Amino acid sequence: MGRAYARPVTLRSGRRRSLATCATIAVAAVLSGTGCTARPTSAAAESTVTAFYDAIARADGPAACDLLAPVTVEALEDDADEPCGDALLDGKLGEMLTSRAGQRPTSASVAGRQAQVLLPSDVVFLTVSGTGWLITAVGCDERPDRPYDCAVEGS
């Protein structure tokens, strides 16, 4: 701020240009959000959901539980008062999940460490775990202007 006239200086313009280019690339790489860490893809999210419902369809509760996030397993076992593998297949929850088991994902959205997979009559939410996805909520029904109402969800 204020008025000032720069004193003339000799510029090493070539070196400055290459430094500026490197700095620009570095900043762009960081700000692009991709970084150096490989993130699981939307296709991988869809595969996780498919694998979950395939496990439900063949009544393999433990295999389906392996695809749930730890917080979701914990919440499910607390609510059902039985192991996760049994809780997914028993009672009304088991009936509901089994009825949705034949569906295939229609689309997936990924943002940062979260994903949402849409099926014809279900919505599933996932979170990054290592290099893959784990399901945080499944059996979700839409509620206007409110979070989804999910049959299985974490905290």
Next chain:
Amino acid sequence: MTSIRTRARENGLSLFFGTIFVAAVVGQAVSGVALFNEEQRSAGLGPITIAEYVTTSAFAVDVTENWQSEFLQFLLYVVATVFFLQRGSPESKPLDDAGRESDEEQKVAEHATPDSPAWARARGWRLRLYSRSLSLVMGTIFVLSWLTQSVTGSVAYSEAQMRDLQDPVTWTEYLQLPDFWSRTFQNWQSEFLAVAAMVILSIYLRERGSPESKPVGTPHTSTGIEG
């Protein structure tokens, strides 16, 4: 050959602000990852490292929402001070000096000196471009950082939405949401207030030795004089 000490002395202003900028970004990353992990734990999810955090859209939007407003502030300040005056402020040109000024005053073309920048010496598109290069660069950085804020903001917003079991949004949907405009306006208001405060306070207050202040003994009514 100029000594390192002399170079440091002659570039102290940029070195000082460059250093505290880096320190502030580090501080933002440290506090930001702590806040992000608080939200992760509240949702029953695992924490991430600071190395992972600085590559997230959550970090990028927090950085760029501030950058865009700073460069908008400088863009508006650089251009507004060409045409607008403020009696008594050292931030203003003298009251009879509004506008782009004469070629002689600006030392361009035939009025340039041997030491003038190359693009100031001859008439043509280079002179026209160079004559507005400060606002053009400030404006470009503003547009790019605001665009980056919008893109990374839509991703960060969608990530938070899905963590809370709600639908994500597209970029165009995000541009219409309160989150984008709230982030934008909360930054703009503080920047504009800062400039207004500087313009007005410098009429009546002094800082001995600073070029941003009038000399201590200068009357309040003196305009466009720096210390």
